[in-house]
Amino acid sequence: MQNLSTSENRPESRLAAGMPMGGIAPAGDRKSFKGEIPRLVKVKIISDPRGNLGVVESGAESPFNFQRFYFLTDLSSGASRGGHGHKRLRQCFVCLRGSVTIDLESQGRTWGFKLDAYNQALLVPAGFWRELSGFSEDALVGVLASEVYEEADYIRDISAFRKWERERAAAATVPYLDLARYNDSIGLEVERAVRSVIASGAYIGGPVVEQFESAFARYCDVQCAIGMGNGLQAIELALKAKGIGPGSEVIVPAHTFVATALAVTSVGATPVLVDVEPDTGLLDVKRLRDAITDRTRAIVPVHLYGNPVDMDPLMDIARAHDLFVLEDAAQAHGATYHNRKCGSLGDAAAFSFYPTKNLGALGDAGGLTCADPNFADRVRRLANYGSTKKYHHEELGTNSRLDPIQAAVLLVKLRHLDAWNARRQEYASFYLDALSDIEEMQLPAYRTANKPVWHVFAVRVPGLRDELQRALSGAGIGTNVHYPVSVARQKCYAGFGFQAERFPVAESFAREVLSLPLDPMHTMQELEQVVREVRAFFDARARDRRVGVSGLLAQ
Numbered sequence: 257m258q259n260l261s262t263s264e265n266r267p268e269s270r271l272a273a274g275m276p277m278g279g280i281a282p283a284g285d286r287k288s289f290k291g292e293i294p295r296l297v298k299v300k301i302i303s304d305p306r307g308n309l310g311v312v313e314s315g316a317e318s319p320f321n322f323q324r325f326y327f328l329t330d331l332s333s334g335a336s337r338g339g340h341g342h343k344r345l346r347q348c349f350v351c352l353r354g355s356v357t358i359d360l361e362s363q364g365r366t367w368g369f370k371l372d373a374y375n376q377a378l379l380v381p382a383g384f385w386r387e388l389s390g391f392s393e394d395a396l397v398g399v400l401a402s403e404v405y406e407e408a409d410y411i412r413d414i415s416a417f418r419k420w421e422r423e424r425a426a427a428a429t430v431p432y433l434d435l436a437r438y439n440d441s442i443g444l445e446v447e448r449a450v451r452s453v454i455a456s457g458a459y460i461g462g463p464v465v466e467q468f469e470s471a472f473a474r475y476c477d478v479q480c481a482i483g484m485g486n487g488l489q490a491i492e493l494a495l496k497a498k499g500i501g502p503g504s505e506v507i508v509p510a511h512t513f514v515a516t517a518l519a520v521t522s523v524g525a526t527p528v529l530v531d532v533e534p535d536t537g538l539l540d541v542k543r544l545r546d547a548i549t550d551r552t553r554a555i556v557p558v559h560l561y562g563n564p565v566d567m568d569p570l571m572d573i574a575r576a577h578d579l580f581v582l583e584d585a586a587q588a589h590g591a592t593y594h595n596r597k598c599g600s601l602g603d604a605a606a607f608s609f610y611p612t613k614n615l616g617a618l619g620d621a622g623g624l625t626c627a628d629p630n631f632a633d634r635v636r637r638l639a640n641y642g643s644t645k646k647y648h649h650e651e652l653g654t655n656s657r658l659d660p661i662q663a664a665v666l667l668v669k670l671r672h673l674d675a676w677n678a679r680r681q682e683y684a685s686f687y688l689d690a691l692s693d694i695e696e697m698q699l700p701a702y703r704t705a706n707k708p709v710w711h712v713f714a715v716r717v718p719g720l721r722d723e724l725q726r727a728l729s730g731a732g733i734g735t736n737v738h739y740p741v742s743v744a745r746q747k748c749y750a751g752f753g754f755q756a757e758r759f760p761v762a763e764s765f766a767r768e769v770l771s772l773p774l775d776p777m778h779t780m781q782e783l784e785q786v787v788r789e790v791r792a793f794f795d796a797r798a799r800d801r802r803v804g805v806s807g808l809l810a811q
């Protein structure tokens with residue numbers, strides 16, 4: 257046990273001196289420990305002649321909300337308490353009077369703390385076994401807990417606790433994406449923001465929505481941003497606001513999420529597919545001219561995987577033919593094209609804030625950005641029952657508004673977006689470097705004048721995609737395919753006469769792409785594990801081939 261107290265009972269000096277806190281395991285063990293470790297934090301003490309006021313507040317020092325307070329007092333001397341583990345509950349212990357020893361165990365490591373002053377608190381993360389002993393006779397120990405009482409969260413037997421830990425470790429995988437991890441990082445901020453909307457009593461529109469709209473417009477370097485219900489409706493209503501409907505043709509890439517085409521068909525216009533670039537999978541601007549007819553009204557370039565489309569030549573063609581350009585920026589929050597933000601490159605841009613997107617809400621949400629306030633007003637009206645004045649409906653609109661609760665979440669997350677995107681870029685560079693020598697695999701390409709935000713890291717593995725995906729899955733690594741069925745081959749478009757064979761590049765993407773885990777909440781260790789498993793797959797194949805050749809020679 258590491259005794260952190262001193263006989264003079266002056267914890268300030270100990271904390272200020274930066275004594276190592278916690279951890280008696282051999283050096284090097286720390287590396288294998290996953291997650292938060294227990295730690296002492298300072299309790300704010302406000303002193304004046306009347307006495308001391310101590311404050312423990314959830315915030316940066318204790319990054320969770322307290323749901324319950326309890327305390328231990330009148331302890332018989334020599335008593336011990338605790339002797340249980342918590343799977344999810346986090347705790348903050350403060351010894352208000354006297355002293356107590358708290359022993360912790362997690363992942364085979366142990367920690368010992370002696371609390372004997374009220375100006376320090378011990379934060380115990382989730383997943384720890386705890387035992388309290390050595391109470392002084394006058395001990396008074398306060399405990400702040402992150403959850404209300406729930407028996408299912410307790411493990412009351414040490415061997416059961418260790419078994420639970422073993423099972424959890426054995427199931428340790430690299431998830432393709434685990435959105436719950438964001439809670440550990442920003443949960444408290446998000447809860448606070450949501451609570452303030454709940455307390456406000458305003459649940460449609462209002463100041464939080466306006467605040468997000470102006471913050472997001474600023475972020476995208478555009479004049480206007482409109483919060484909407486989802487990304488699909490953002491595309492749809494932008495087309496509608498432009499008067500695009502039956503009889504109009506709209507150019508969309510043949511390789512995209514179906515929403516891009518679906519928005520076109522749902523306004524009654526005709527999607528015209530254009531094949532994509534073989535290296536990036538993005539709308540091939542060189543093929544645009546051949547697709548333009550006298551019915552063409554708009555182009556919807558998709559910054560797929562967070563990688564910007566080559567917009568300058570696209571805009572030149574669009575201007576020459578008087579076409580409306582609507583960026584589908586649903587995967588490209590923060591990406592830049594020649595130092596200009598996606599969302600500011602066309603006439604308007606549709607965003608999705610679906611939870612998995614780089615900027616994601618806690619449910620459905622979307623938005624539109626544009627430079628023209630008149631156009632913004634028209635979209636806003638369409639999204640609000642075709643009405644600007646309550647109960648007066650000027651046109652046939654629909655209901656597609658951004659909820660203030662989602663706006664509050666998005667405002668919090670927008671503050672972190674650049675840091676998250678930077679982490680994605682760092683991880684993408686790591687993959688690009690670590691996987692560059694695998695000949696059977698084609699890594700994602702981008703134009704160096706641009707900064708993609710790596711919504712998806714999609715490699716291409718001709719002929720081996722499904723096999724690699726199965727192997728990775730067997731090794732506990734989650735992957736995804738974006739997207740296995742091209743727009744032209746979707747059943748919903750069976751009657752539309754798209755001929756999939758006319759878009760061979762898009763078809764090859766559908767057959768060959770595999771998305772590797774890449775999210776700011778992944779750890780570098782997890783990415784290294786992905787690289788190891790990918791390499792192991794190709795190494796094993798190379799070995800099999802060598803064995804096959806020598807087998808032949810031996811005949």
Ligand SMILES: *Cc1c(COP(=O)(O)O)cnc(C)c1O
Nearest residue numbers: 486487488513515516586608610
């Ligand atoms: C997610 C997405 C959409 C649709 O957004 P929703 O909010 O899910 O309606 C549209 N286009 C692309 C490229 C997307 O990735």
